[in-house]
Amino acid sequence: MRKALLTCDNEPTPVGLVAAVRAAADVERRVQLDKARAVLEWVAARQLPEDRAAEEWADEHLDQMTKDRFGSQALHLAGPGAPVVEEDEAYEIAAALGLSRQSGSRYVGELIELRYRLPRIWSRVTALDLPLWKARKIAAATSTLPEAGAAYVDHQLAWAAARTTLAQIDRTVDEAMVRFAPDLLPEDPFDHRDVIVDLDQAKHGLVSIDALLDLDDALDLEDALRAGAAALKEAGSDDPLGVRRAKALGDLARGQSALDLQTDGVGRRPLVVNVVNGAATCDAFVRPGLPV
Numbered sequence: 511m512r513k514a515l516l517t518c519d520n521e522p523t524p525v526g527l528v529a530a531v532r533a534a535a536d537v538e539r540r541v542q543l544d545k546a547r548a549v550l551e552w553v554a555a556r557q558l559p560e561d562r563a564a565e566e567w568a569d570e571h572l573d574q575m576t577k578d579r580f581g582s583q584a585l586h587l588a589g590p591g592a593p594v595v596e597e598d599e600a601y602e603i604a605a606a607l608g609l610s611r612q613s614g615s616r617y618v619g620e621l622i623e624l625r626y627r628l629p630r631i632w633s634r635v636t637a638l639d640l641p642l643w644k645a646r647k648i649a650a651a652t653s654t655l656p657e658a659g660a661a662y663v664d665h666q667l668a669w670a671a672a673r674t675t676l677a678q679i680d681r682t683v684d685e686a687m688v689r690f691a692p693d694l695l696p697e698d699p700f701d702h703r704d705v706i707v708d709l710d711q712a713k714h715g716l717v718s719i720d721a722l723l724d725l726d727d728a729l730d731l732e733d734a735l736r737a738g739a740a741a742l743k744e745a746g747s748d749d750p751l752g753v754r755r756a757k758a759l760g761d762l763a764r765g766q767s768a769l770d771l772q773t774d775g776v777g778r779r780p781l782v783v784n785v786v787n788g789a790a791t792c793d794a795f796v797r798p799g800l801p802v
Contacts, residue, residue: 536638539638539641539642540638542642543635543636543638543642545607546621546635546642547636549603549607549617549618549621550621550622550625552603553593553595553618553621553622553625554593556595556596556599557593557594557595558584558593558594558595558596583596583597583598584596584597585597585600585615587600587615587616587618587619587622588619588620588622588623588626588627588649588653589623589627589652589653589654589655589656589657589660590656590657591626591627591657592622592623592626592627593622593626595618600614600615600618601614601615603618604617604618610710610711611710612710612711613710616650617646619649619653620646620649620650620653621646621649623649623650623652623653623660624645624646624648624649627649627652627657627660627661627664628645628648628649628652628660628663628664628668629664630664630665630668630669631645631648631649631664631667631668631671632645633668634668634671634672639672640671640672641672644671644672644674645671647676647679648663648667648671648679651663651679651680651683652664652683652686654691654694655683655686655687655690655691656690656691658690659686659687659689659690659691660686662685662686662689662690663682663683663686666682667679667682702722703722703723703724704721704722705719705720705721705722705723706719706720706721707719708720719759734758734762735755735758735759735762736755737758738754738755738757738758738759738761738762739751739754739755739757739758741758742754742757742758
């Protein structure tokens, strides 16, 4: 590694410090590439036979699995036509990487997608012309495309992938979806509503929930959580507001009737929902203008 330039007082100069940072970044990129290559060597050595790889494809490939006649699990971690690996072995690699099963499977799947379905983009990565993190963003977006769609994205983006914005990546993938997989398009391609309960990242019995909701649904949820938190306080709970709101959400999930929705609509305001982990503060859960 290059050392920072020194003055007569043996103090590193700004130019030398920048050079040192650049050298460290180069080393990090090469280490990341070496790790990715090692994972792909494992994939090449342990991929299942083609007849297993050709089994019925599921769109939600990180969650859907197929079983062979002996009951072993085959994971489709990348798009159609890419190698398939055994579940247990994939999880072993995830552990070796120091990642959870979900994160490790995602990482391995994105590398498989790059190596086998986006070869032009992968070649830019191996030449150190494209950061691996950005290539993985592209791979994550193409994994649901058919082979022709992935090849289209590979051809369109590879030549300038390092300068391509994330918005341009999304537009190119959307165009490929329209061209090669129109049957996979949602009724509203701009509808990104979703709820993610990150069970794989549970810590101390707590999990994070992230949600993007319709405004009316979000307002009703806010009213229900506010009412539930108030009911718990009236019942004698000394928990902070955020904790009571989290408990109220659990009560909603169990269908408890104490959390009747308020329907008067008074004082409602627009709400962006980014629901909640156990360490969040009360301010994160109170709609502006409402009392605590």
